[in-house]
Amino acid sequence: MNDADWIELLESPLDIAKAVEHVTAPEVGGIDVFLGTTRAETHDDGRQLVALDYEAYTRMAISQMHDLAARARERWPIVRLALLHRSGRVDIGQPSVVIAVATPHRGEAFEACRWLIDTLKAEVPIWKKEVWADGSGSWVHPEPAAH
């Protein structure tokens, strides 16, 4: 475990500025920050989305996120990174995930950050439930992508 990586599952709002501060360093030339936010939606039946509620298999989600960071570091010269994910309720417009990647040059930061969010979404045991204005909820369990 190294202190260049800040990896955490939090029940409270994510601090984007702190994540950027964490990855800033003299050897860094490019920092890419991705935020996944809760998007407003209207159900076919007219219900409005008010929030997403995240549940995690906590122990495994954290170890998987550490594994993702290690795999990313094998592929790109990452100096520092932050990988923060929410659990609990995330309202419209709020971030559920913050990924900040700092590398010597900008191309690597873009690529690594993209890979991290794409792979997190495919592999990490976290699930979101859509919370509708009438209080009802529906789990999001995507069909596998066609290959």
Added chain:
Amino acid sequence: MRVHVKLFAILRERAGGVAEIELELPEGSTVADAASELAVRFPQFTAFLPRVAYAVNQTYAKSNTPLNDGDELALIPPVSGG
């Protein structure tokens, strides 16, 4: 042997809110054997099982992975983090 089963999201809901189950299995049982046993106990899972992944002691596992006494087996429905 005894295996600690963890349920999440839609499966936990379909199990009436049960998040953890103790499963007694014969020695030499695999993940697939545990899944079959759970399908019997929770017929409401059956439609979902083809889309469920499994993890043993917090590592993804195939259905032919052998189980040992005290293992933690998680049923992981399609994930939707991020």
